[in-house]
Amino acid sequence: MAPKYTLHYFDVTALGEPIRFLFAYGNIKWEDIRYDDDQFEKVKSKMPFGQMPVLHVDDKIYAQSTAISRYLAKQVGLSGKDDLENLLIDQAVDLFHDFRQKIGDWFYDPIPASKAAKVAQLKDHFPFYLNKFEQIVKENNGFLVNGKLTWADVFFVAPLNYFKYINKRDFLEGYPLLQELVKKVESTPAIASYIAKRPPGGRPGA
Amino acid sequence: MAPKYTLHYFDVTALGEPIRFLFAYGNIKWEDIRYDDDQFEKVKSKMPFGQMPVLHVDDKIYAQSTAISRYLAKQVGLSGKDDLENLLIDQAVDLFHDFRQKIGDWFYDPIPASKAAKVAQLKDHFPFYLNKFEQIVKENNGFLVNGKLTWADVFFVAPLNYFKYINKRDFLEGYPLLQELVKKVESTPAIASYIAKRPPGGRPGA
8 A cells, every 4th residue: 555645834835845745646645734933843863864855655754855855756766867868966955055054154144234144145046046047057958958858857846936035036037947947846737736726835935 | 896985175164074973984995195285286176176086986086075076975875864864964964064165165255354344254154053953953953953963963064164264263162062972973983983084274273
């Protein structure tokens, strides 16, 4: 019997959305429990590391969005064909983390002086990372790894809405290959079907 | 013929050391090129993502310490026995990243007001993460995953010197199971043999 999957995450895309995309891609049923900030505060201490996403697989609990995504990718056939292809996938995923952490460090910084300094740095970080990704997609025939859809593409595309939302702009403007990558992932039939039905999110557009 | 491996990293332990431990553990020969800050500035633009560690495998170049470590772990037999065990390993590795990023965010913050605020937060972060890890090791019979050595243990132990060095204290005091884990990894014969011969580091103790 297939395991029973329950995903616990905020009612936004962000780090939960790659997991939802992977479930959708694999036509795997999952319960999609969405929290607002107040609801999360009440259950935070029960989460393994005080964070979400958290995935229940039957009666076992797992945390960490990347670890969960890598596991599900393997189940739905979006891993690499061998160890070196998995290294390329992991490398792209970790570069995406470096990028999104720069955005998050700025957005969640509670100290005005420090936040202002980070806005200035972001002006360099955006072109640095986006040029790298654009170049990687150019060298890999329209995908992040070896000219075919892997979970690196899903992991890059799925949370983007949220990062655009907190930046209040579409930072992919001027990066045509990355824009095409978004379209490719989001128009994959099973993923497109999920997107058409997904809730609008607690913070619309996020 | 075995591939030719060349590792490029700073002359410290930190994020390069798990890779060196894994090579040592697998009795794999590698060229260990070590940079000081000035030497790195000269080659930075040639590194794929402007960062190190970088690993050459024959004529191919790979970046990202975690991605490289996961790949090498597979080659030397320190991966999980199945997908769910790999999920547990990845989960522990990602929790370690959350922890070390809190330390790094503080240490490398150039803004005094922000840095002071982070020192205060670190007083909570240290017990939070170290208690989690101590508990995980307790539940897993002395290791991070399923009572046996995996690359999660190596990834936790290898860079610790550096984080102790920048904190100027042994933050594992009061965490006996984590201290034992360090001893277990560092006394693994092939790793112990590497440690006995390794360079003292550009910043001794780091």
